Amino acid sequence: MSLPSGAVFDSGVPGQVDLHNDRVVAELTDLAQRLLDEARRQGAPEAEVSVTDRTGLSVGVRQRDVESVELNQDRSIALSVIVDCRRGMVSTTDTRSSSIAEAVAKAVNFARHTQQDPCNGLADPDRLAKHIPDLDLYHPEALDAERQKADALEAEATALDFDSRIVNSHGSSAWSQSGCEVYANTHGFLGSTRGTQYGTSVVVVAQDERGMQTDGWYTTSRLSGELESPQMVGSRAARRSLRRLGGRRVRTGSYPVVFDAQTAKSLLGSLVAALSGGLLYRKASFLADSIDTMVAAEGFSLWQRPHLQRAGGSCAFDAEGVATKDLCFIERGVVRSYVLDSYTSRKLKLPTTGNAGGVFNLELEVGTTPLSDLLGSIESGFLVTEMMGQGINLVTGDYSRGAAGLWIENGEPAFPVDEVTVAGNLQRMLRGLSGYGDDTDVRGNIRTGSILVEGMTVAAG
Amino acid sequence: MQRIEAARTDLLEPAEITEGDVDRLLGQIMAHDVDLGELYFQSRRSESWTLSDGIVKSGSFGQDRGVGVRAVSGEKTGFAYTDDIVLPSLSRAAGMAKSIARVGGDSSVALRKRFDASPRYADVDPITSATESEKVGLLQGIDAFARSLDPCVTDVSISLNASHETNFTVASDGSHAADVRPLVRFDVSIIAERDGRRETGRAGGGGRFDLQWLMDTEVGRQIAGEAVRVAMLNLDAVDAPAGAMPVVLGPGWPGVLLHEAVGHGLEGDFNRKGTSTFSGRIGEQVASSLCTVVDDGTMMDRRGSLTVDDEGTPSGRTVLIENGILKGYMQDKQNARLMGVAPTGNGRRESYAHLPMPRMTNTFMLAGESDPEEVLSTVSKGVYAVGFGGGQVDITSGKFVFSATEAYMIENGRKGPPIRGATLIGNGPEVMGRISMVGNDLKLDDGVGTCGKNGQSVPVGVGQPTLKIDELTVGGTSA
Numbered sequence: 001m002s003l004p005s006g007a008v009f010d011s012g013v014p015g016q017v018d019l020h021n022d023r024v025v026a027e028l029t030d031l032a033q034r035l036l037d038e039a040r041r042q043g044a045p046e047a048e049v050s051v052t053d054r055t056g057l058s059v060g061v062r063q064r065d066v067e068s069v070e071l072n073q074d075r076s077i078a079l080s081v082i083v084d085c086r087r088g089m090v091s092t093t094d095t096r097s098s099s100i101a102e103a104v105a106k107a108v109n110f111a112r113h114t115q116q117d118p119c120n121g122l123a124d125p126d127r128l129a130k131h132i133p134d135l136d137l138y139h140p141e142a143l144d145a146e147r148q149k150a151d152a153l154e155a156e157a158t159a160l161d162f163d164s165r166i167v168n169s170h171g172s173s174a175w176s177q178s179g180c181e182v183y184a185n186t187h188g189f190l191g192s193t194r195g196t197q198y199g200t201s202v203v204v205v206a207q208d209e210r211g212m213q214t215d216g217w218y219t220t221s222r223l224s225g226e227l228e229s230p231q232m233v234g235s236r237a238a239r240r241s242l243r244r245l246g247g248r249r250v251r252t253g254s255y256p257v258v259f260d261a262q263t264a265k266s267l268l269g270s271l272v273a274a275l276s277g278g279l280l281y282r283k284a285s286f287l288a289d290s291i292d293t294m295v296a297a298e299g300f301s302l303w304q305r306p307h308l309q310r311a312g313g314s315c316a317f318d319a320e321g322v323a324t325k326d327l328c329f330i331e332r333g334v335v336r337s338y339v340l341d342s343y344t345s346r347k348l349k350l351p352t353t354g355n356a357g358g359v360f361n362l363e364l365e366v367g368t369t370p371l372s373d374l375l376g377s378i379e380s381g382f383l384v385t386e387m388m389g390q391g392i393n394l395v396t397g398d399y400s401r402g403a404a405g406l407w408i409e410n411g412e413p414a415f416p417v418d419e420v421t422v423a424g425n426l427q428r429m430l431r432g433l434s435g436y437g438d439d440t441d442v443r444g445n446i447r448t449g450s451i452l453v454e455g456m457t458v459a460a461g
Numbered sequence: 462m463q464r465i466e467a468a469r470t471d472l473l474e475p476a477e478i479t480e481g482d483v484d485r486l487l488g489q490i491m492a493h494d495v496d497l498g499e500l501y502f503q504s505r506r507s508e509s510w511t512l513s514d515g516i517v518k519s520g521s522f523g524q525d526r527g528v529g530v531r532a533v534s535g536e537k538t539g540f541a542y543t544d545d546i547v548l549p550s551l552s553r554a555a556g557m558a559k560s561i562a563r564v565g566g567d568s569s570v571a572l573r574k575r576f577d578a579s580p581r582y583a584d585v586d587p588i589t590s591a592t593e594s595e596k597v598g599l600l601q602g603i604d605a606f607a608r609s610l611d612p613c614v615t616d617v618s619i620s621l622n623a624s625h626e627t628n629f630t631v632a633s634d635g636s637h638a639a640d641v642r643p644l645v646r647f648d649v650s651i652i653a654e655r656d657g658r659r660e661t662g663r664a665g666g667g668g669r670f671d672l673q674w675l676m677d678t679e680v681g682r683q684i685a686g687e688a689v690r691v692a693m694l695n696l697d698a699v700d701a702p703a704g705a706m707p708v709v710l711g712p713g714w715p716g717v718l719l720h721e722a723v724g725h726g727l728e729g730d731f732n733r734k735g736t737s738t739f740s741g742r743i744g745e746q747v748a749s750s751l752c753t754v755v756d757d758g759t760m761m762d763r764r765g766s767l768t769v770d771d772e773g774t775p776s777g778r779t780v781l782i783e784n785g786i787l788k789g790y791m792q793d794k795q796n797a798r799l800m801g802v803a804p805t806g807n808g809r810r811e812s813y814a815h816l817p818m819p820r821m822t823n824t825f826m827l828a829g830e831s832d833p834e835e836v837l838s839t840v841s842k843g844v845y846a847v848g849f850g851g852g853q854v855d856i857t858s859g860k861f862v863f864s865a866t867e868a869y870m871i872e873n874g875r876k877g878p879p880i881r882g883a884t885l886i887g888n889g890p891e892v893m894g895r896i897s898m899v900g901n902d903l904k905l906d907d908g909v910g911t912c913g914k915n916g917q918s919v920p921v922g923v924g925q926p927t928l929k930i931d932e933l934t935v936g937g938t939s940a
Contacts, residue, residue, distance in 0.1 A: 423936045
């Protein structure tokens with residue numbers, strides 16, 4: 001059965017290309033201003049508000065036919081008021097004018113009941129972004145269910161037809177999203193960002209006499225024209241599923257472990273969490289009091305690059321309106337900056353780093369070693385391509401997670417491995433970093449290639 | 462009936478929408494060739510208070526309301542939602558959802574099904590069940606108590622979350638059901654420091670009731686005491702072992718084993734599609750004969766319980782595995798119809814903005830006959846795990862993990878020293894087959910479980926008696 005052509009245009013999101021045009025931005029801006037005005041009227045000297053509007057269309061297919069068509073339309077408000085160093089917050093999807101006063105009253109009421117904290121407050125005015133560069137994040141196209149359906153079908157068909165051992169599918173999806181966020185505060189800051197995101201993904205099932213294995217692939221970009229082709233996505237998903245067939249366990253012991261680019265992202269994500277102010281001031285991180293301390297191997301440098309054109313994590317100002325900037329968190333193994341917002345910076349008596357809401361395009365200083373050379377240096381070790389579970393303790397750095405991937409013998413992939421764990425302690429793992437691949441994966445907010453860590457414990461049955 | 466009245470008052474009347482309007486919208490969807498048309502109205506208020514550094518430094522309130530409109534035709538689903546509950550928006554969403562199916566067909570709206578689902582929780586609103594000052598006072602009192610327990614306690618973080626939700630499902634199959642759900646959760650997290658070593662301990666509890674559960678009771682202090690106990694214990698922990706060995710799991714929250722090892726794999730959608738390691742295996746032995754596992758959404762006041770699910774089906778008790786034999790799957794309406802079975806009351810969704818799927822409610826193993834002490838005494842060297850963080854499963858290969866946060870060595874049949882956190886990994890059906898002893902001490906968890914699937918989170922419960930698994934891979938560092 002085919003999706004009736006033009007069907008989505010019944011939705012009230014007519015074939016309009018520019019979903020977050022200047023008129024919509026003005027509407028959201030007006031709403032933000034009225035919320036701030038009402039906050040002042042109700043006696044809150046300081047307030048900040050974020051108004052977000054998002055529209056998305058996702059088409060899912062499975063076994064060569066449409067499975068789902070989902071239209072998402074959300075508009076929401078997050079308001080925070082500060083009264084006498086007390087903070088109250090409210091979030092709502094009720095954006096009607098008639099509801100503004102009630103939302104503000106809720107936030108003010110909460111602020112009256114929380115306790116004074118001198119570190120509460122808006123970002124310092126001199127840190128607010130004055131110039132907001134265009135980062136080329138907004139590339140609107142008309143929502144087109146037919147194109148998305150065709151892409152998803154083609155990606156899945158490529159994977160299903162790739163090899164007779166590809167026997168089933170979890171489905172393929174093609175999505176498009178457009179969003180706009182306006183942030184304003186009573187220091188007079190007002191900024192808006194608009195962005196689009198497109199993507200295609202597919203996950204398939206490979207089978208042999210020993211059972212089923214599943215894996216997938218996805219592509220994502222600010223421009224639909226820059227997505228990998230559906231054929232590329234489908235064939236990668238098929239290859240990744242096939243290479244997991246016949247997985248074995250190995251002898252428990254200590255080995256060098258290479259995290260591939262996708263799993264390395266999660267490792268760097270844990271590191272950023274350990275550097276974030278919210279854990280540091282409570283001494284709930286193994287990296288507490290680590291500024292100017294050598295915590296990692298000398299070859300390891302970690303940056304953020306918030307102003308990359310068209311990138312997934314680009315943003316000119318953070319969630320408090322503070323200007324973002326290129327920042328070195330770890331330079332040749334030494335901690336140079338934490339990840340701070342205004343509150344945590346006041347707790348730690350340091351300047352904010354403009355990271356309210358997180359990091360923006362985290363980037364491992366690009367490795368120059370081809371992955372094959374990285375593996376070539378390994379006599380016996382493990383290339384991790386998937387991790388499972390959340391066995392990470394950031395207070396101690398203890399690290400223990402489920403893993404699957406390929407066993408490396410004499411520098412070459414020898415056989416697939418599954419149902420094993422990789423374990424260590426992040427403090428020792430950081431010092432044991434010894435190689436960085438040039439296979440950088442730029443999807444999403446973390447950009448890294450493969451990472452080699454010496455001396456991890458691989459446990460198996 | 463009372464719930465339907467509440468839903469009308471909360472969801473329809475403010476928008477001046479009548480049930481006649483809702484029926485007309487359903488009729489509009491059924492003008493296309495669809496098997497099921499559905500409107501799901503929902504309103505949820507939530508509140509959160511957090512304490513750290515000894516002060517209640519933030520409070521937040523959230524309000525979310527909207528309608529999800531769904532049209533199901535065979536294996537296809539069209540879905541749209543709106544956070545603006547007014548007729549024109551609903552009509553647009555209905556137009557979008559039905560576009561999944563062809564115009565025409567002989568679909569029609571069935572007569573309303575009348576049923577009385579027994580309420581599984583009281584009609585209470587936790588948000589208004591205590592004043593703001595009482596809530597702030599509670600958090601401060603627990604903070605002082607936790608700090609008084611041990612001078613090594615350096616940081617206490619406490620959070621109190623409460624929500625109150627009303628939903629109303631009207632569907633073309635005659636479903637016409639409302640639910641009003643309270644939910645409370647209280648969490649304490651501790652950092653303890655001694656001789657330069659820092660460790661953490663967490664504990665929490667909750668369920669579908671109001672704040673009287675916490676106010677003027679010992680519950681908050683017990684939770685804080687538990688968090689401090691775990692933090693202090695972990696200060697003495699030694700490296701965990703690495704490799705395959707016998708593992709004894711304690712009762713209660715370690716039932717996350719069942720959630721991951723068999724629960725997800727027995728959800729109807731994966732089995733209809735043939736992508737689960739349990740697909741097509743009804744009637745086969747999938748666990749040791751000591752194992753009987755049920756999913757029960759009907760238990761009073763529990764975090765995973767539902768009076769009716771998010772498709773208007775009364776919740777139920779489903780036997781998944783009986784004496785080791787696979788008996789049945791958990792179903793929502795679409796997968797039940799496609800597999801030719803009845804829905805089991807497991808159709809759940811995170812909110813009106815999400816599609817329902819088969820999900821677990823409270824999943825647990827029934828008690829066996831062994832004395833827990835006797836179970837430990839049979840292991841000469843292994844691991845005894847009693848506290849866990851999260852878990853995850855690959856339902857296709859059956860591989861699953863779950864991460865211990867409180868565990869001990871077993872040495873010569875006795876509980877030995879505590880060990881550092883470690884992930885355990887295994888294959889669902891294999892591990893279930895290696896359960897060689899089941900304790901007589903069935904316990905349910907304290908009400909802190911949240912399950913994620915396809916990006917949607919829902920509250921769940923788990924439970925089990927003490928279990929012995931003859932061999933499981935322990936992911937420590939000490940090889």
